[in-house]
Amino acid sequence: MKISAIRDVLNxxxxxxxxxxxxxxxxxxxxxxxxxxLAFGQSNSxxxxxxxxxxxxxxAHMAEFKGxxxxxGKKPTDGSxxxxxxxxxxxxxxxxxxxxxxxxxxxxxxxxxxxxxxxEPAVRPDSALLSQEFVVEGSDFTNSGMVSTQVKSLLKTxxxxxxxxxxxAICTFEGEMNVVMHAERARVRLSVTPSxxxxxxxxxxxxxxxxxQAMVEGFTTATxxxxxxxxxxxMGLPNIKRNSDHLDVASEVGRGTRLNVRFLI
Numbered sequence: 001m002k003i004s005a006i007r008d009v010l011n012x013x014x015x016x017x018x019x020x021x022x023x024x025x026x027x028x029x030x031x032x033x034x035x036x037x038l039a040f041g042q043s044n045s046x047x048x049x050x051x052x053x054x055x056x057x058x059x060a061h062m063a064e065f066k067g068x069x070x071x072x073g074k075k076p077t078d079g080s081x082x083x084x085x086x087x088x089x090x091x092x093x094x095x096x097x098x099x100x101x102x103x104x105x106x107x108x109x110x111x112x113x114x115x116x117x118x119x120e121p122a123v124r125p126d127s128a129l130l131s132q133e134f135v136v137e138g139s140d141f142t143n144s145g146m147v148s149t150q151v152k153s154l155l156k157t158x159x160x161x162x163x164x165x166x167x168x169a170i171c172t173f174e175g176e177m178n179v180v181m182h183a184e185r186a187r188v189r190l191s192v193t194p195s196x197x198x199x200x201x202x203x204x205x206x207x208x209x210x211x212x213q214a215m216v217e218g219f220t221t222a223t224x225x226x227x228x229x230x231x232x233x234x235m236g237l238p239n240i241k242r243n244s245d246h247l248d249v250a251s252e253v254g255r256g257t258r259l260n261v262r263f264l265i
Contacts, residue, residue, distance in 0.1 A: 001108055003066065031049060046067050047067070054080050129194065137184075139180060151190050171261050178201075182205055186202060215238060
């Protein structure tokens with residue numbers, strides 16, 4: 001397909017390489033992991049990515065791609081536009097997320113699928129930018145904090161405000177540690193829309209007998225072993241409340257606890 005057709009279906013902005021829009025590509029590869037692009041990408045391709053850096057341009061050049069489309073409205077940084085120009089690569093940006101970008105390009109290749117494509121602005125006020133689920137295992141101190149680290153990395157990829165990312169990361173980490181210390185396991189769901197970030201932590205465990213008391217700074221039921229590891233100071237839920245815009249705690253003794261934490265963008 002022609003690169004110009006991809007531009008049109010994505011309502012994309014051309015940043016560099018307008019003179020190459022009549023070129024054709026055989027493959028489209030979507031990834032934010034540049035090592036995967038080098039391992040599995042094929043030449044004569046277009047790369048879809050949220051990584052707006054020189055590394056993405058260098059990877060595309062090394063893999064003999066013809067261009068890059070930055071998703072989620074990302075714009076090039078650290079000299080990427082100049083590198084695209086010098087490497088004779090097309091560089092474009094679309095407001096669509098990765099999933100919708102792939103769907104629209106697929107509609108060019110397989111029109112029989114009946115996908116309706118609109119060239120209106122891509123993001124609706126209530127549309128999801130990101131939705132992902134993780135699992136935290138209780139008593140797993142070795143891997144404690146890994147989910148919070150992944151959440152922080154994902155939010156950085158989207159390009160949210162650093163202070164907002166910090167608040168979300170703190171709340172997710174506090175919630176994750178509560179699961180590790182007091183529950184059997186939990187599902188952590190991260191959802192991001194243009195208006196808010198939501199983190200839901202739904203655990204299976206002993207529950208909280210008195211939620212109001214648990215919200216008091218310094219109150220803790222942590223064991224000496226947990227304290228020896230540096231946790232259990234009784235600041236978990238208070239810290240989550242302090243750093244979030246909305247916190248809802250629902251708990252049933254013997255069954256578990258559900259935290260719904262929201263942050264306005």
